[in-house]
Amino acid sequence: MRGYLNEQILIYQIKRGNTDSFAPLYDYYVQKIYRFIYLKVPSAHDAEDLTAETFLKTWQYIKDARVIGNLQAVIYKIARNVVVDFYRKRGTVVAESLEDNDIVVADRVDLTLEEKMTLKTDMVVVEKALRELKDTYREIITLFYLNDLTLKEIAKIVDRSPGAVRVMLHRGIKALKGKLKQK
Amino acid sequence: MNGKIVKQLQTLQRITPRTQWQSSCKELLLSQMASQGMGTSRPGVVAGVQVYMKTIASGAYRYTFGSVLAHPSAIAFALLALLFGGSVAAMGSRDSLPGDALYSVKKTSENIQVALAPADQKAELQMKLVEQRLVELDAISKQPISDEEKASKVDALVSDVTFTLSSAGQHLEDIKSTQEPIRVATVANTISQKAVRAEEALTKTKSTLSVEVKKNTAPKVKEAIAQANSTTSKALAVAIEKTAKIDSPSADVKSNIEQRIKKAEEKVAILNETVKIAIDTKTADVKQVAKATQDSKEATDKLETAKKSLEKNDLKMALMKLDESYQLVIDAEDSADALVRIDDSTDTDPPETSDDTHVDEENTSDNQTEQKTEILDENNQNNNNSTEEPK
Structure with missing residues (x-):
């Protein structure tokens, strides 16, 4: 787990012009941000584009902002805004196939072919059900179960109280169960 | 569970x-x-x-x-x-x-x-990207892939073109008041020229696609062509506004408008040809023929006014009449499409799809009172709830 102090040191160095200090932040957050965005947009290619845009805007934000108390919240908020802008500009977008996670499964050298096929099927089913949820539920479930954030951390990102986040998490899981039962 | x-x-x-x-x-x-x-x-x-x-x-x-x-x-x-x-x-x-x-x-x-990129270079950079997308579109149109795959790629590229054209227009607006008039006029002129070429390239590529791909990508292509037209028009308007501050109107801007008038006249000529064929072969509905003919005549009149205004160096009026005639030509082209379609009973434009449900930023149904009630209800109903985080 990155330390608050380490992060503040990196922020300070970036503000002073050391772009190399951005690399550790990128390395720490890139997979989580990508996953967060991926489940909000139609395709992996869109997710890649928007992830890159998120990091670029984060870098610009770090350079311009006076104080950054919670970088994690900042990055996720930027990611959310980037996705909103994406839909505003592109209008209705047709979702591509969920076969993108072929790449993910193919990388698993520890699994047998049968295990890979089962994994892929499971992932497709859950991902499809998750994508059918209301965006708020999907977002909170992603942050909590996939990205391992606490309720308090999620609350700072979505600008709600931890209690409200907990309620939405319960509702989201209930809705997800319903979707999975239908499949 | x-x-x-x-x-x-x-x-x-x-x-x-x-x-x-x-x-x-x-x-x-x-x-x-x-x-x-x-x-x-x-x-x-x-x-x-x-x-x-x-x-x-x-x-x-x-x-x-x-x-x-x-x-x-x-x-x-x-x-x-x-x-x-x-x-x-x-x-x-x-x-x-x-x-x-x-x-x-x-x-x-x-x-x-x-x-x-610096602010005054973004618009031109965006137009270079439009050109790049059109090169890719041309390459994709020639690829030996299935119609379904081709339509999907064409759709994505054309959407990108639309978006990038719109962004270029927006970036031009952004620099209108922050850069020197001559610089803005130069950028605007470049954008209008490239947007015209984009429109031509889109129309040309559309004609090379198979019937199936053309049918599936028609709405997006139409949107892109309309955006190219709109970007051209807005850029010319900016160029005219900025060159008005200089003594004589820019030769480039005038030449741009002349080319657009010529292009509009070509479109009207094609439209007239289509109407004539429909009348000769007696395949079209009388009302549709009448509408197309009327639109064509009005467009021609407006183009004549545009030409006269251009001769008098009234570029603003010339552009206004040109835009009006362009709109009429686009409407008339839709009518002309209907004239040549004999057995196809589908609409030109597919029905609107419902709004994308992926983003729902306004969760207005949740409010504090409802949340508290829900928390109490859930706590009562679910005996497995604990005060710890549910993981």
């Missing part, structure tokens, strides 16, 4: 970006930041070389660029890229098309370039 769902959800933790993209994106971001000289302590080229050396040492490009770097011209490209503080990844992806492994690297590189 929750345990099973949690396990299923956690399989999605395996969703990660491609390793190749992850390292390419990092390299692109860091080298672009460094080469822009925006707050770096090292010269851009040195920074670029250092990033390049680190990345080569990591072996990240062994698979991707092995064949590329085997060719002397590719090595020259790489050296040029480093010299100008560019990115090896970006150069290697230059010829990639939608669906290729490096295409996302190409797009990422472009997005970063636009984001980091």
Whole structure:
């Protein structure tokens, strides 16, 4: 787990012009941000584009902002805004196939072919059900179960109280169960 | 019960970006930041070389660029890229098309370039990207792939063109009051010329597509052509506004308008031809023929007014009449499409799809009172709830 102090040191160095200090932040957050965005947009290619845009805007934000108390919240908020802008500009977008996670499964050298096929099927089913949820539920479930954030951390990102986040998490899981039962 | 769902959800933790993209994106971001000289302590080229050396040492490009770097011209490209503080990844992806492994690297590189470009260069940069998309569109149209795949790629590219044209127009608006009039006029003129060429390229590519692909991509292509037209018109309006501050109207702007008038006249001529064929073959509805004829006549009248205004150097009026006639021509083209369609009973425009449900930023149904009630209800109903975080 990155330390608050380490992060503040990196922020300070970036503000002073050391772009190399951005690399550790990128390395720490890139997979989580990508996953967060991926489940909000139609395709992996869109997710890649928007992830890159998120990091670029984060870098610009770090350079311009006076104080950054919670970088994690900042990055996720930027990611959310980037996705909103994406839909505003592109209008209705047709979702591509969920076969993108072929790449993910193919990388698993520890699994047998049968295990890979089962994994892929499971992932497709859950991902499809998750994508059918209301965006708020999907977002909170992603942050909590996939990205391992606490309720308090999620609350700072979505600008709600931890209690409200907990309620939405319960509702989201209930809705997800319903979707999975239908499949 | 929750345990099973949690396990299923956690399989999605395996969703990660491609390793190749992850390292390419990092390299692109860091080298672009460094080469822009925006707050770096090292010269851009040195920074670029250092990033390049680190990345080569990591072996990240062994698979991707092995064949590329085997060719002397590719090595020259790489050296040029480093010299100008560019990115090896970006150069290697230059010829990639939608669906290729490096295409996302190409797009990422472009997005970063636009984001980091000075304000007065963004609009022109966006138009270069439009040109690039049109080159890709032409290449895709010639690929020996299935109609379904082609339609999907064409749709995506054309949407990109529409979006980029709109962005270019927006960036032009942004600099209207912040840059010198002559600079704004120059940029506006360039944009209008390129937008006209974009419209022509789109129309030309549309004609090379198969019937099936054309049918499936018609709405998006139409939207892109309309956007090209709109961007042209807005850019010309800006050019006219800014050159009005100079003594004589710009020859470039005048020439631009003349070309558009000529193009509109060609469209009207084609329309008249179509109406004539429909009348001669007696295949069309009388009302539709009448409408197309009426639109054509009105468009011709407006073009005549535009030409006269241009002769008097009243560029603003010329542009206004030109825009009005263009709209009539577009409406008439729709009527003309209906005239030549004999057995097809489908509409020109497919029904509107419902709004995308992926983003719902306004969760207005939740309010504090409802949440508290819900929390109490859930706590009462679910005996397994505890005060600890549900994990």
